[in-house]
Amino acid sequence: MLLQLLVGTLVSVINIGLHALVTVLAVAIARRAGLQPTRRPRLHLMGVMIATAVVLMISHAFEVLVWAAAYLGLRAVAADSDILYFAFVNYTTLGYGDITPVPEWRLIGPMTAMNGVLLFGWSAAILFEVLRKTLEHLGITEVHGYRSPEA
Template sequence: MLRQLLVSIAISICNIAIHAVVMDAVLRAARAARERATSHQSLQLIAVMTATVSVLMAAHIAEVIVWSLGYAMVDAAPSGTDLVYFAFVNYTTLGYGDVTPLQRWHLIGPMTAMNGVLLFGWSTAVIFSILQKAWLTGRTNGG
């Protein structure tokens, strides 16, 4: 069990680092976009939010791939398993149950889900913050 937790924690830390770097870039880009006020605030809001969510989705896909690589390194799933699919099902907490980890790695699925839930929550908080700041900027600039 300790090995499962250590591997899962290491992968989670990698994903937290990826997410932190992406969040920094997203927040800087959103701040820069807000500072370039235009007469078309609604178009600016659409552009900022589309870019923000797209970048965050790409970050989550990268994090799922990190989990799938981790699964491959420790041979956590049955032979022939699509590891990216398996990681996506766990990371998103979808939990189809059509693929399960090998018995010796049974904790890696829940640990993946925990990591995904935390990172989705972080993304949601940032999306809300950017939306709120963009909306407030538009209102103070006459939008």
């Protein structure tokens, strides 16, 4: 059990580092794009948010690949299993249960899910901050009937 926890922690730390790197890049790109002058602020805002979300989704896909590589290296699932699918199901906490790990690696699925939940929450926080900063820069105080408290 200790080995499972150590390996799960190591893979999680690798993914946290990857997500930190993507966060720095996404925030820098969003900041640069968000500060550009525009005559269509709402369209500009949509573009910044879409770009940020796509970058974060690509990051999550790479993080799933890291887990899949770990599963493959550990032989954590039966040889005839779809390892990438298994990694996605665990990382997203979907948990179909149609593929299960071999008994000696049964904690690897929950470790993957814990990592995915953490990183999805982190991505939501990034999206919210990019939205807030872009709205602030563009001087948009009302979006679809919602008026910001600063207005």
